[in-house]
Each structure stands twice: as C-alpha cells, then as structure tokens.
Amino acid sequence: MLKKITISGGLDKDGILENIRRLDICVGEVLAVVGPTGSGKSQLIADVEQYAEEETLTGRSILIDDQPLNKNENKNLSRYLVAQVSQNMNFVIDMSIEEFLLMHAQVRAIKEPSQIVKDVLSITNRLSGEPISLSMNLTQLSGGQSRALMVADVALISNSPVVLIDEIENAGINRLQALEILTGQGKIVLVVSHDPTLILMAGKRVVMKNGGMYKIFETTSEEKKILKDLIKIDKKFVCLREQLRSSKSIRAVEQKKEEVAGWPKF
Amino acid sequence: MRFAIVAGTPSSGKTSVMIHTIRHLLAEGFSVAVCKIDCLETSDDERYGRLGIPVAIGLSDYICPDHFYVANLEEIENWAKKQMADILVLETAGLCHRCAPAVHGCLSICVIDNLIGIDTPKKVGPMLSTADVVVITKGDIVSQAEREVFRYRVENINPQARILDINGLTGQGSLSLKNEILNSGTLEEISGKELKYSMPAAICSYCAGETIVGKSYQMGNVKKVDFGGEE
Ligand SMILES: Nc1nc2c(ncn2[C@@H]2O[C@H](COP(=O)(O)OP(=O)(O)OP(=O)(O)O)[C@@H](O)[C@H]2O)c(=O)[nH]1
Ligand SMILES: Nc1ncnc2c1ncn2[C@@H]1O[C@H](COP(=O)(O)OP(=O)(O)OP(=O)(O)O)[C@@H](O)[C@H]1O
Ligand SMILES: [Mg+2]
Ligand SMILES: [Mg+2]
Numbered sequence: 386m387l388k389k390i391t392i393s394g395g396l397d398k399d400g401i402l403e404n405i406r407r408l409d410i411c412v413g414e415v416l417a418v419v420g421p422t423g424s425g426k427s428q429l430i431a432d433v434e435q436y437a438e439e440e441t442l443t444g445r446s447i448l449i450d451d452q453p454l455n456k457n458e459n460k461n462l463s464r465y466l467v468a469q470v471s472q473n474m475n476f477v478i479d480m481s482i483e484e485f486l487l488m489h490a491q492v493r494a495i496k497e498p499s500q501i502v503k504d505v506l507s508i509t510n511r512l513s514g515e516p517i518s519l520s521m522n523l524t525q526l527s528g529g530q531s532r533a534l535m536v537a538d539v540a541l542i543s544n545s546p547v548v549l550i551d552e553i554e555n556a557g558i559n560r561l562q563a564l565e566i567l568t569g570q571g572k573i574v575l576v577v578s579h580d581p582t583l584i585l586m587a588g589k590r591v592v593m594k595n596g597g598m599y600k601i602f603e604t605t606s607e608e609k610k611i612l613k614d615l616i617k618i619d620k621k622f623v624c625l626r627e628q629l630r631s632s633k634s635i636r637a638v639e640q641k642k643e644e645v646a647g648w649p650k651f
Numbered sequence: 652m653r654f655a656i657v658a659g660t661p662s663s664g665k666t667s668v669m670i671h672t673i674r675h676l677l678a679e680g681f682s683v684a685v686c687k688i689d690c691l692e693t694s695d696d697e698r699y700g701r702l703g704i705p706v707a708i709g710l711s712d713y714i715c716p717d718h719f720y721v722a723n724l725e726e727i728e729n730w731a732k733k734q735m736a737d738i739l740v741l742e743t744a745g746l747c748h749r750c751a752p753a754v755h756g757c758l759s760i761c762v763i764d765n766l767i768g769i770d771t772p773k774k775v776g777p778m779l780s781t782a783d784v785v786v787i788t789k790g791d792i793v794s795q796a797e798r799e800v801f802r803y804r805v806e807n808i809n810p811q812a813r814i815l816d817i818n819g820l821t822g823q824g825s826l827s828l829k830n831e832i833l834n835s836g837t838l839e840e841i842s843g844k845e846l847k848y849s850m851p852a853a854i855c856s857y858c859a860g861e862t863i864v865g866k867s868y869q870m871g872n873v874k875k876v877d878f879g880g881e882e
Contacts, residue, residue, distance in 0.1 A: 431823055440675075440826040468795045477766055477793050478800075488769075489796045492803040531794075538796045 387466065387546045388412055388450050390433065390573060394598060395444030398425070403443075403597030410589075412546070415564075415574040417584040420593030426577040427471075429593065430549045433575060434467050443596065465493070468543040470535050470567070471551035476523040482506075482534070483519035489542050501541055508537035508566060512558045514630065532556035536563045544569075550576040554583060561586070561619060582619050585612040652732060654838045657742045658752045658778050659762030660771075664788035665742050666695045667819030668762055668828065673702055675829040676738060684736035686727045688720045689744040705734040713860070716743070717750040717850050724754070728841045738832060751777035753847040758835035760828070761812075764789040765801050772804045777848040779805070784831050785812045788819045 394406040410416050418426045428443060436447045436454040446453065449466070478485060486505055490498035502519065510516040513533035517526060526534065532553060539548060548567050554560045564586055568574050578584050585608050592600045604612075659665050666687075673683050686707040687695045699706045707730055711719035720743055731739035743752050753759035761782035763775060766789050772779055779785065785805055790798050798816070805814060813831060817824035838844075855861075855871040 431821070435823050438826075441823070465799075470795065471791075473792055474794050475792060476797065478769055478797055480769075485796070485800070488800050492799050535794050535796070538794070543795055543799065 386412075387573070390547060391448040391451065392429070392433065392598070393446045393448060395439065395441075395446070397443075397595045397597030399595065401597075403599070405591065405598035405601060408591060408598060408601065410573050410575070412571050412573055414589065415568055415576060415587040417587035417590035418575055418577045418593060419579070419584055419590050420599075424593040425596035426593050427551055428596065429591075429598070430469075430551055430575055430577055433547070434469060434549055465543070465545050467547045467549060468539045468545035469549040469551070470532070470539050470553060471549075472553065472555065474535060476526065476531050476534075478523055480523055481519065482517065482521055482523055482526075485523055486519075486538065486542065489538065493542055493544070495542065505534070505537045505541050508540065509533045512536060512563055512566075514557070529557035533558045533563075536567060540566045540569060546571070547573045548575070550574065550578075552577055552579070554578060554580040559623065561616065582612065582615040585609070585615065652728070652736060652837060653738045653832060653835055654728070654754075654757040654841065655738065655740050655832050655835070656752050656754065656757050656759045657740060657762060658759070658782075659786075660764070660767055660775065661744065663762045663764040663767070664786075664817075664819035665762045666698055668786055668788060668817050668822075668825060669740055669742060670698060670702065671817075671819070671822030671825035672828045672832065673699075673704065673740065674822070675826055676832065677702065677704070679829075681737045682735055683738045683740060684731040684734040685740045685742065686731070687742045687744075688716060688723070690716050693744070695742065705731075705736070715853060715858070717747070717752070718853075720752055721846065721850065724841050748774060748776050748778065749851050751781045751846075751848040753778075753781040753783075754841065754844050755847060756836070756838045756841070756844045758783050758832060759847075760784045760786060760831075762786045762788060763805070765793045765798060769797075769801055769804050772801075772808050775808075780809045781847040782809060782812050783835070784828065785809060785814045786817050786828060787814065788817055790816050791818050791820070 389409050389411040392408040394403045397403045418429055420426055432441055432443055432445045433447055438446050438453055483502060486502045487498050490501055495501050506519055513530045517530050550567060553563055560580065560583060564576065564583055576583060576587060584590055585604055588604055590602050591598050657665050657669055676683050684705040685699045686709065687693055688709045688711065690711050692710065693708060696706045696708045709719065709723055727741060728739065759782045761779050763772065763779065765787060787802060787805065802814060815824055815827050817828060852872050855873050856869055861868050
C-alpha cells in the first residue's frame with residue numbers, strides 16, 4: 386500500500402530554486418494548492434500526475450514512498466495510482482451512463498459492478514441539481530451533472546489512492562460534499578482552489594508564487610474556527626441558492642432567515 | 652541511424668507530440684531529420700521547420716499514399732543520412748486503416764487520441780496492433796473514467812506495445828517517448844527490411860485514373876460486395 390508521496394522542489398518561472406525543497410503528503414492528508422492565477426497550481430498537479438522526474442518545465446521530481454516511480458518494485462501500484470477531476474474534462478463517449486459505468490467497473494475489476502453503479506448514481510444525484518438516470522446518455526449531461534458524475538466515479542470506481550482536483554468549485558455542484566466524498570478514507574488529496582472554505586478544509590496548504598512552491602501553512606485552530614463559520618455561511622448560501630433555483634420567492638427565503646439566530650448580516 | 656515511424660488517425664496529435672519529443676532529443680545533442688508523407692497537402696513542414704531541423708515533404712497525390720510511402724523508404728533514409736541525422740522521424744498521414752506502416756527494425760509509433768471513441772481502436776486495425784509504442788493524446792479534455800476505459804481497449808488490441816499518455820499541447824509525458832526512441836536499436840539500412848503487415852492489392856482501372864462508374868469500365872483486381880447468397 387502507498388504511504389506517501391513527496392514533491393521534491395525544482396525551479397520557479399525565473400529558473401530560481403523554489404522556496405520549498407521538499408513536501409511530503411501522507412495517506413489521509415488533504416493538501417490545498419493556492420495562489421493567484423498563473424502562479425503554477427495546475428502545473429504542480431500536472432507534475433504529480435505524470436510522476437515528474439526533473440524533466441518537466443519545473444524540474445521537480447515526485448517520489449512514491451521515497452522512490453522514483455520507475456524504481457518502485459510494485460508495478461501494479463503505479464498503474465492506477467492517480468485519478469483526476471478537473472474543470473476542462475468532459476464526457477465525449479456516446480453511450481448510456483449505465484453501460485459506461487459498467488464498462489469502467491469491468492476495467493477496474495470491480496466485484497459487484499451493478500451495485501457500484503447504483504452507488505455512483507446516488508452520489509451523483511446528491512451532488513448535482515436535477516437528478517440523472519442510468520438510461521440517460523453521457524453526452525446529454527449538463528456541465529454540472531457531468532462534474533458530479535466524474536466526482537462520484539473517481540471516488541467509487543477509480544478509487545485511486547491519490548486524487549487530484551483542479552478547481553471544481555465553479556461547476557455548480559455541492560463542492561464541500563464533493564471534497565468530502567473524494568477525500569474518502571486513507572487517500573492523498575491535492576485540491577487546487579480559489580475558495581476559502583475548500584482551502585481551509587484541507588489540513589495543509591501550499592502557496593504558489595511565480596511558478597514555485599513558496600510557503601506551506603498548517604491550518605491553525607483559529608482558521609478551523611473560521612472554517613466552521615464559513616461552512617455555516619455556505620449552508621445558508623446553498624439554501625438560498627436552492628430556494629432561488631426552485632420556484633420559491635425571495636420573501637420566503639427571508640422569512641426563513643429570521644428563524645436562524647446569529648445569521649451574519651451582509 | 653535510428654528510424655522512427657509515426658502514424659495515426661488524422662489530427663490525433665502526431666506532429667504536436669513529435670515536436671515536444673524532438674525538442675528533448677535536440678536538447679541532448681542528437682541531430683534529427685523529419686519527413687512527412689501526406690496525400691494532397693500539409694503544413695507540418697512549417698511546424699517542424701521551426702525547430703531548425705531538416706524537413707522533407709512527400710505528397711503522394713494520385714498514388715495510394717501507403718504504397719507511395721513504402722516505395723520511398725530507401726530514398727527518405729538516404730536523404731536523412733545526407734543530413735547527418737542521428738534520428739529520422741517519418742510522419743505518415745492518417746491513412747486508410749487497412750495499412751500499417753510498421754517495418755521490422757524501425758520503431759513504429761501509433762498516435763491516437765481519446766476523442767475518437769472507444770470502439771475505434773478496433774477499427775484502426777493493423778496500424779495500432781503492429782505498433783511498438785502507442786501514444787494516447789488529448790487526455791486533458793476527457794474524464795478520468797474514459798481515459799481508463801480507452802487505454803484498456805488499446806491494451807486489448809495491442810498487448811505488447813508500451814502505452815504512453817502524452818499531452819500534445821503541453822508535451823506532458825513526451826520524455827518517455829524520447830526514451831523509447833533512444834532505446835530503440837539503430838538501423839544499418841532499410842533496404843531488405845520487411846513490412847510487418849502487407850499492403851492491400853489494388854491494381855484496377857480506378858488506380859490508373861478511371862473516373863466513370865460501371866462494370867464495363869472496371870478492369871484488373873476488382874472485388875464485389877457479398878450480399879449473402881442471392882445472386
Ligand atoms: N487538448 C488537446 N489538444 C491536442 C493534443 N494533442 C494535439 N492537440 C491538438 O490537436 C490538433 C491536431 O494536432 P496535430 O499535431 O496537428 O495532429 P497530426 O496528427 O499531426 O495531424 P495530421 O498530420 O494533419 O494528421 C491541434 O489543434 C493540436 O493542438 C492534446 O493532448 N490535447
Ligand atoms: N516552475 C515553472 N517554470 C516554468 N513555467 C511554469 C512553472 N510553473 C508554472 N509554469 C507555467 O506557467 C503557466 C501558468 O501556470 P498554471 O496554469 O499552473 O497556473 P494556475 O495557478 O493553475 O492558474 P489558474 O488559477 O489561472 O488556473 C503555465 O503555462 C505553466 O506551464
Ligand atoms: Mg489552473
Ligand atoms: Mg501532422
């Protein structure tokens with residue numbers, strides 16, 4: 386079993402050694418990757434995904450349990466080590482959801498494929514708005530529904546020990562739940578995000594600057610308190626959104642608001 | 652000289668992938684020459700040309716491009732030797748899927764993309780099944796699940812091949828293709844080497860320029876559809 390991955394530091398965009406020379410991420414840890422647009426967050430994820438060995442733009446190398454992948458004895462480990470969900474990904478196969486999920490389950494040699502397909506469907510529908518059904522075609526799904534299905538599939542069928550998430554917050558799905566589902570037990574998760582709530586849900590964050598890993602922060606207990614507030618606000622936000630999305634009027638939303646004590650005024 | 656043959660479906664990313672790979676080779680001090688075989692036109696020469704390496708173009712025009720390709724292998728090799736190339740990259744257009752350009756002694760690379768559909772690997776046929784290395788591109792725009800299913804299908808059709816995921820836009824993964832090329836043996840000369848898969852016979856009147864439809868205009872090697880028994 387995989388225990389940890391290590392990012393061994395390379396160069397920033399100016400070819401200068403990046404601040405952080407070594408970053409270990411252990412099983413069970415969630416690392417947020419933060420920084421301004423263009424600072425190299427997606428590149429960091431890409432380095433992990435391809436098990437970089439100093440050959441990418443950044444010169445970083447990735448160690449799997451302290452060894453480069455190609456020196457690692459367990460070859461099966463490497464095969465399905467990493468699964469990714471990102472904003473640019475789409476379903477392009479013209480096939481029913483059920484057929485496709487069964488096919489994916491077969492590729493991953495899953496014992497009870499029809500059960501897992503049901504589970505994937507129910508998670509998808511918890512994450513997205515309008516429910517989907519197994520008989521629908523993959524290409525019929527909306528952007529948000531596709532993202533929800535990808536999250537559920539990566540969580541249950543791919544079920545890889547390392548999960549890379551690149552900006553799923555804008556897909557219109559319940560992103561906090563999505564992160565919880567993907568985190569699962571005993572996984573290494575890297576989540577690129579611009580969203581304070583998601584960032585603080587991670588135990589650690591690396592701040593990117595000019596293409597380099599600049600600084601690492603552990604989430605402090607004070608930040609965790611702030612996270613609790615953020616989650617409350619988020620729940621309200623989601624609730625407000627749900628009401629706006631459904632046929633309820635804003636007045637009904639405001640009435641409901643009064644029932645909750647301590648609701649911060651915007 | 653090492654001889655790499657790059658084939659694949661149209662627009663699968665052959666040129667994009669090879670440009671990144673050749674950059675790695677040049678950075679290590681190897682000299683590379685590229686030849687592109689196509690049917691009617693191509694702008695690949697310009698793109699390869701920007702690497703500052705020798706580039707040649709062969710357009711088959713009225714000749715079957717696959718036959719044209721085989722008939723020119725010696726000439727292309729001689730040209731590349733004159734350019735003092737350590738490595739010759741020969742890109743052929745996505746041809747008719749009946750043929751495979753692979754030649755014993757060369758490294759044959761088949762480039763296909765994640766967008767062509769999961770049943771297509773089967774249809775790509777010998778071009779895929781005779782390849783030493785299969786490169787799968789455009790993984791950046793499809794779901795993780797589709798990537799896994801697609802790769803599995805490719806493995807089933809060609810279990811011997813090394814399969815590489817490469818992003819043609821960023822070059823992600825192209826270093827492993829560079830290593831494959833460097834690990835492939837050098838070739839003394841292509842003359843006398845054998846195609847891994849024979850080309851289809853095609854010597855009919857249409858090969859010779861006939862354009863009129865109809866039995867009385869057909870001569871030579873003509874095959875008809877079998878509609879199942881009824882004459
Ligand atoms: N998103 C994405 N686009 C790619 C990738 N690889 C190639 N492309 C794009 O696909 C298109 C075709 O790429 P080419 O490299 O010209 O393909 P080719 O196989 O050489 O094409 P022909 O020689 O004309 O058959 C270009 O617009 C590339 O930018 C990839 O991995 N991801
Ligand atoms: N260390 C580096 N050296 C050279 N180039 C780099 C480095 N890090 C990143 N880059 C390049 O900088 C560009 C921007 O990086 P990237 O796409 O990772 O930014 P990002 O932080 O994900 O931005 P966004 O928030 O907009 O998604 C990319 O072309 C990337 O390849
Ligand atoms: Mg990004
Ligand atoms: Mg090309």
